[in-house]
Amino acid sequence: MSISFSAEQPFGIKLYPLFEKAYETIVGQPASAFAFAPGVTPFASTNEVMISCVVYFVAIFGGQFLMKHLPAFKPQILKVPFQIHNFLLTIVSGTLLLLLAEQIWPKYQQHGLFYAVCEPSSWDQKVELIYYMNYLVKFWELLDTVFLVLKKKKLEFLHYFHHSMTMVLCFTQLVAKTTVSWVPILLNLCVHVLMYYYYFRTASGARIWWKKYLTTMQIVQFMIDLVAVYFCSYTYFTYTYYPWMPNMGSCAGTELSASFGCALLSSYLLLFINFYRITYKKKAALKQQQHQSKKSFKQQ
Template sequence: MAISFSAEQPFGIKLYPIFEKVYEAATGQPASAFAFTPGITPFASFNEVWISCVLYFSVIFGGQFLLRYLPSFKPQVLKIPFQIHNVLLTAVSGALLALFIEQIYPMYHKHGLFYSICEPSAWNQKVELLYYLNYLVKYWELLDTVFLVLKKKKLEFLHYFHHSMTMVLCYTQLGGKTTVSWVPITLNLTVHVLMYYYYFRTASGAKIWWKKHLTTMQITQFVIDLFAVYFCGYTYFAYTYHPSLPNMGSCAGTELSASFGCALLTSYLFLFINFYRITYNKQKAAAAARKGAPPNSNKKSVKQQ
């Protein structure tokens, strides 16, 4: 296999043909035959999505209630399954990210950014299949919460809200064919490669110094996401309803899916900022207390300088 780097082949080799062989071996169907079809494609109906959410909440909160009366699992019992879960999600997230880049970059290189995020033709069959597989991975990621329950960890609202609603978000964007979807998806996959690698390593006993930076990356991700989706939403609504306003033309996707995506990603940004503020302010206060100094002593000294 010859290695040649180009806009059409950013990794030196074509990854999608390899993926097609794996997909056909796993499903018995050629990748080119896939189409996201409600009522036919698994998990392609709203009933399946909301039932999955109900089951998710029933399992995690029901399990949390039942485990209050049972002894805790020994750490060794969950260690290996947790490591396997995280290393597989690291690999799958990385593979999907590479496949998305291989599809999106040539489009961007040839037609520019606006085409890549707004033109209906940018939503092609190959990209739709990758969107769908990313959507299915969101069901797999619900196991993150199951592990927390089994470990008798506290369930934060941000955690279960984010996991359940991201699954819903991916479903709505698939149904609405919002072409800009690749922006939040590729950024999310990038963060998840690092995040699941972090959890795999720490489960092995490694001390990783960059946990705080993961949260910073997540916040940065949502800022970029919102810039992209609000731009697409604005130019669509301006072009459609108020053409006298400056705009760059229409943008692919249904109004409902675009509005839901904007609202949900906005809520994520505020929730993650609040999480960052609470978590790391507490850590600073605890560190200062251990040193026997007031929590704000460092800030005061900086101001005095």
């Protein structure tokens, strides 16, 4: 296998053919045969998504209720499953990240950024399959919350809201064929590679100094997401309804999916900023207070 770098081969070798071989081995049919069809493809109906959300909430809150009367699972029992869970999600997230980047980079290089985020033809069969695989991973990631319940950890609203609604978001954008989807998906995968690697390492007792910066990365991620999705929504709505206003033309997707995506990602940004403020600003204030107390004690 020759190594050469180009717009079509940004990583030196073509990764997608390797993915196709693995896909056909596991699924039993070529990757080129995949087509996302709402109501036909597994987990591709509104009812399935709604039922999944209900089952998720029943499982975590029902499990939390049951665990009130039981001791938390011992760390040594959950350690290996938790490590495997996070290690595999690190690998899968990294694989999807590279596969998607390999598909998007040539579009950007050959046609420009607007084409990559707005043109319907930018949404092709290969990209659709990667988006669908990413969507399925969102179901797998719900196990994050199950581990929290078994450990009797506090369930933050941000955690279960983000996990459940991201699954819904991925579904709505798949159905609508929203071309700009690659921006939040790529950024999300970048964060998840680091996040699941962090949890994998800390589960084995390692001390990772950059945990604080994961939340910062998530905040920056949502800021970039919002610039992309608000721009695409703006140019679509102005082109469609207010053509006299400055715009760059129409943009692929539906009005409902655009509105939902903008609203949900905006809520994520606000929630993560609030989480950062509560978690790290208060900790910093507490440390400062403890430092002042020790200083006063020494002076006495």
